[in-house]
Amino acid sequence: MDYDTLTTTMRRLALEAGAKIMEIYEADDFDVRAKSDDSPVTAADEAADALISAGLREVFPDVALVTEEQAASHGIDASTFLIVDPLDGTKEFVQRRGDFTVNIAYVEDGIPVRGVVYAPAKQRMFYTDSKGFTFEEVGELKIDEVGETRPLKVAEADNSALRVVASKSHRDQATDDYISKYEVEDAKSAGSSLKFCLVATGEADFYPRLGRTMEWDTAAGHAVLLGAGGHVVRFDDHTPLAYGKGGFANPFFIAYAPSVDLKPA
Known part of the structure; x- marks a missing residue:
């Protein structure tokens, strides 16, 4: 896998999908349907899925792709694959609470080694770079230009608090x-x-x-x-x-x- 290309592609597709999602989110109304497992799905889920899937297949045609919105992909048997949830938190989207995200990841030998999480309503973007380190991109997010980033590291926990x-x-x-x-x-x-x-x-x-x-x-x-x-x-x-x-x-x-x-x- 070319991790530089993967990082660039996942970031770009997440931002493009986020823009599409926000167009629907900010509309006066949108339809909500129930899938076979009774979970909700909207036009935003489907539009984001179509955009991300097409983008990934164009750049990585030989890598298996699993996505929530395409049931046929759920039968794939692989340990290395791309995996997508185009709109995670559909209930938050429907209730207009803002806590929804675009999720794209690359799993290698059963481990998710690269990923991007973008919360378009909150304008927060988290992703791994080509070396696997995680950053949050801050400031104005532009599709064709990477802005200021800050490296992320988990806290040193106080187990008494x-x-x-x-x-x-x-x-x-x-x-x-x-x-x-x-x-x-x-x-x-x-x-x-x-x-x-x-x-x-x-x-x-x-x-x-x-x-x-x-x-x-x-x-x-x-x-x-x-x-x-x-x-x-x-x-x-x-x-x-x-x-x-x-x-x-x-x-x-x-x-x-x-x-x-x-x-x-």
């Missing part, structure tokens, strides 16, 4: 019960893959997810966190979360700074 981030739309009692095992000073909620990014920036120390997710929901955020020095492990046995699983469904997991003393499930 931890900061946790959890799902805004999917938090439940099991999650609260697990969080209660820790000494928590601050708890916040966020939507979509932004939770991984808040750990990557050092704004939070850990993010437990005791609920259903798919690999396209997590791969880009996982890559961003890895590039900032963080980890993502299975909830049950704390082994690294791997990708390319049959059906692309994830087990429960924990994303965290290495200095957090993880508690057993």
